[in-house]
Every structure is written in C-alpha cells, then in structure tokens.
Amino acid sequence: MDLGFAESTAVVTGGSKGMGLAIAETLAAEGASVAVMARSREALDAAVESLLKAGAPDAVGISVDMGDAESIADGFAAVSQRWGRLNSLVHTIGPGDGYFEQMDDTQWDEAFALGTMSAVRSIRASLPLLRAADWARIVTLSAHSIQRQNPRIVAYTASKAALASVTKNLSKSLAADGILVNCVCPGTIVTASFTENLKDILAADGLDATDPVDVMTWIDNHFHQPCDLGRAGLPEEVASITAYLASRRNGYVTGATVNVDGGSDFI
Known part of the structure; x- marks a missing residue:
C-alpha cells in the first residue's frame, strides 16, 4: 500500500530514539522528508544517518528542549526555513514516572510541561506550516495507562490523559481546515x-x-x-499504525484514540 508520503514533509518530536525513531524511520522508508526533534546532538546525528539510509529524500535533526516554549518555537522556525510547509506532525514526548507522595509541585509542573504543553506548543507552532501544505495530519502519542491507572506513573498518566483530550478537541476545531488529528495509545x-x-x-x-x-x-x-x-509490543508495531494515521492515505480517520496494546478490555 502506498501511503502517499512522496514529496511530503514530516516532523517527529522525540524522534531520535525508541518509538519516535521507529516512527521517523517508517516515514522515511515511505518517502517522506523527515525532521526529528530531541535534545541530544549525538542522538540526532545518528537518527539522521538512519533516516537517510531508510530512504528519506531529506532528513534533519533539530536540537529542541521540549520543556521550553522558546526552544520549541525555534525548532519549528527552522522547519519553516527549510521546507516552508509541513504535512505530518507526530508528537511522541512524555515525562517520567513517580508516585503521588514523592512528587512536589515542580515535578508536577515538569510532567505537564512535557506530557501536555510540549504538544500544545508544537502544534501551535506547526499550524501555519500544516495549513500551507496540500494535506496535513497530526498524531499524538498518549498512553495505555490513561485507561488503566497505575499509581507509579500518576503525573505521567494525568498529563497524557490531558493530551488525549486536547487531541480530540483539535480534531474538531481543525476539521474545517482538512487537518486530521488522531491519538495513539501504546501499551507496554x-x-x-x-x-x-x-x-x-x-x-x-x-x-x-x-x-x-x-x-x-x-x-x-x-x-x-x-x-x-x-x-x-515492539516500536515498529507502534510505528506502522502511526504512519498510516499520519499519511495522505488516511483520508477519513480523525478524532480517534487508537490502542496499540496487544489486546485489552478497552474500547
């Protein structure tokens, strides 16, 4: 199946390793030009090399601190300067773990800065680029834990639940622009x-x-x-469904929260 990524551009936040890198590599193999955003220059350089080998016509690693609004804005300014448009934004950033009584206000603020606000800021910064493209998609990665609670990751789960809500609301507000917005919830x-x-x-x-x-x-x-x-599961199994949702081939799925968890009781 041709997903329609030829001559397209994509940004994957958190794209230098793990699920983010697997998604970026899948988009590259499908023919997209891909920008990955993360903090580590070394990891970004390795990711770019991998993306070019996978088949990306163009690949760039942009050093961004996803906990910092100005850094995010600068990252998308670099995308604008390079391509002037954006077809696919895939946001994979999330915070760490921690039990409720072990976390202070600063840690809660940091969890929401990474788990929710990094997506809000990335989407806000990317909207002019998405609207400049002939087709556009947004995919956020939330988590299986928003439906099955685990006290060990209370702030992580709360921030990811907020992200799922933001994603659903954006699917409604951006529908008139033809921008399809979906959420993927990986399991383990x-x-x-x-x-x-x-x-x-x-x-x-x-x-x-x-x-x-x-x-x-x-x-x-x-x-x-x-x-x-x-x-x-394996990272490439999350990447497969994410790539479809982020693709031109996906023409009618928007506002969905898709479980990629190996089978659960959740709808």
Whole structure:
C-alpha cells in the first residue's frame, strides 16, 4: 500500500530514539522528508544517518528542549526555513514516572510541561506550516495507562490523559481546515530505554527484559495487567499504525484514540 508520503514533509518530536525513531524511520522508508526533534546532538546525528539510509529524500535533526516554549518555537522556525510547509506532525514526548507522595509541585509542573504543553506548543507552532501544505495530519502519542491507572506513573498518566483530550478537541476545531488529528495509545513497548531501565529488575525474576514474552510475564506478575496476545509490543508495531494515521492515505480517520496494546478490555 502506498501511503502517499512522496514529496511530503514530516516532523517527529522525540524522534531520535525508541518509538519516535521507529516512527521517523517508517516515514522515511515511505518517502517522506523527515525532521526529528530531541535534545541530544549525538542522538540526532545518528537518527539522521538512519533516516537517510531508510530512504528519506531529506532528513534533519533539530536540537529542541521540549520543556521550553522558546526552544520549541525555534525548532519549528527552522522547519519553516527549510521546507516552508509541513504535512505530518507526530508528537511522541512524555515525562517520567513517580508516585503521588514523592512528587512536589515542580515535578508536577515538569510532567505537564512535557506530557501536555510540549504538544500544545508544537502544534501551535506547526499550524501555519500544516495549513500551507496540500494535506496535513497530526498524531499524538498518549498512553495505555490513561485507561488503566497505575499509581507509579500518576503525573505521567494525568498529563497524557490531558493530551488525549486536547487531541480530540483539535480534531474538531481543525476539521474545517482538512487537518486530521488522531491519538495513539501504546501499551507496554520494548524499547532500548525500557530494556536498560528494567533489565536488572526483570533479571531478578529470572526474566529477560529484551524478550517481549518475558516482559509481559513480569507486567502480569507485578501489575496484573496482561494483554491478550501475551507479549509486549515492539516500536515498529507502534510505528506502522502511526504512519498510516499520519499519511495522505488516511483520508477519513480523525478524532480517534487508537490502542496499540496487544489486546485489552478497552474500547
């Protein structure tokens, strides 16, 4: 299936690693020119090399602090200068974890700055570019946890729930412009950072943090939140549905919240 990315442009925030990089690589392989935004220059340079190898006609890494409004505005100004238009914005940024009683006001502010306001600011900055394109799509990455609560990630989940609401509202307000706006909710996904953060914890239970089946076994044992397929997901599985929603081929899906969680009780 041709997703219609030929001669298109895309921005992926948080696109230097993990799910963001997998999405950016998928868009590149489909023929899009791709800009990735993240903080680390080294990771951005590696991502650009990967995107060009994947087939992107043009690729650029833009150093942006997604917790800072001015940095975000500068990042999209660079996109404007380079391309003058934007077909697809994919926003993948999120905050860290933390229990309620361990978090102060500053940490809550930081969680919403990354989990919600980074998307608000990115979309606001990108709207003139999206409106300048002949077709435009926005996809935000929220989280499975907005439907299945986990006290360990209370601020993360709250900020992602707000993001899902913003996304739905934008699908309504931007429909008249022909800009389709959707939200993807990944479940447990085995990224490099996930593996690095949890490898010792899973190893203590005799499990391998790189094995999707072992990861879901650990999730079930400790959080009683299994998925129907019995394994965790992979970044490229999130990338596939995200690429479709961000594509010209998607002509009628807007305002959707799509679960990519291996099967759950959620509608």
